[in-house]
Amino acid sequence: MSSRPFRRGAMQISEVANDLIDPVLAKRAGINTMLLGAWDEIAGSAFADCSRPEKIAWPRRASEMAGEGGGYQPGVLTIACEGSRALFLSHQQGELIQRINEFFGFPAIRQVRIVQKPVSPPTKRRWAPRPLTGEAARHLDDLVQGIEGDALKAALKRLGTAVLGKQGSTRR
Template sequence: MSYKRRGERPISDIANGIMDPVLARRAGISTALLGSWDEIAGAEFADCTRPEKIVWPRRDDPGQMGGHRPGQLIVACEGARALFLTHAQDELIDRINGFFGYPAIRQIRIVQKPVSRALPLRRVVRPLPKAAEKRLEDMMEGIESEALRAAITRLGKAVLQPGRAARKKTGE
């Protein structure tokens, strides 16, 4: 039987709640669009493009009640692939508007620049002291799934590492 404790929320919900207002204010974009970009752009453009910003049209009259007007999406694209993206932009606009569920984008502006995918940083995990290694093994008792055991072992080794202060004292 599994249940959620009162007040527990996935960390992704908390992070998105913090980031969405910042991204909306700065770039007019949401984490949902960034997170789903690979599916929206498709296999042809997912690796060479990145949404940068949505520029929403200004209202001419502050008292004007004209409803929503579609914006312009600025997309970073690498090198010569920008030409292919230009030819496919109508289809991309349709996909983006389908994602939002309303006509949010009227036009795409392509900016040529490098689009790098950040590689996750891997920390070198030092061997644990014998006492910490024994403690981790004791905690793993009763876990039958090998995949879960491996994941928890990696986490445990990272968490049980001696702090920087302890390493400085030992001269490492």
Template structure:
């Protein structure tokens, strides 16, 4: 449903579809997927219907060293993008250096400690009068216990 709403807007403003954005992690390697994003496709203007079709330029935003890695893999990425579209849609990549927002990953919930370990932490901190300090030390103890297993 979202694609049905977004695709016409993306097509008008950026010349591409949400499908390309969704497939981007498969088109580029996992390492580049986090630091690059396709921005738009610049289709060459045609003066008339009789003009032959010319492939477009894919504009890709890249952060720092990702731009260098992307530049070295340009040929392979163009082939993968064209395979995605099913025809020779793109013949050039244009890199734009800018920050790319990371994909949102939900925070992992830590597994609760066994009851015996929780009781031992509370017993160790029981003699501390300052409640905020006691709770902070218990949280620290939980964290240390989880890391050590």
């Protein structure tokens, strides 16, 4: 599993996870967890939140197909980028390739391919209940009146508003 020598004692969960995930990523996408983990630094603050590396396509060499040794050739990194920021990222390709190759320590990437797609998970819209009025509001105020902590009282009022609001208009 790991090329690290066996050691006794505790291991970090990230070491175990990386040892399990890296072979799958390498086979399917040609990348490793170290690249994914360092992406924020590599992409810089301008593109860290709107882009992510997806895969590296390594060229097939004719000598490889013939069964010979053959030299190394850099690959093409596919990067997912959100919307119009992809245009700005394309203008920074040269610098980005340089940063990626510095990260690897050798010229691993010769070209960047940018695809426009959502990168961050869609934000969930929080449902906010309608404020209680009349009898229901007074009842809720009476229930939380003895609570001393302001944060706890506010949380209980939010919960009470949601619960009493769902009971329909009978308590409003």
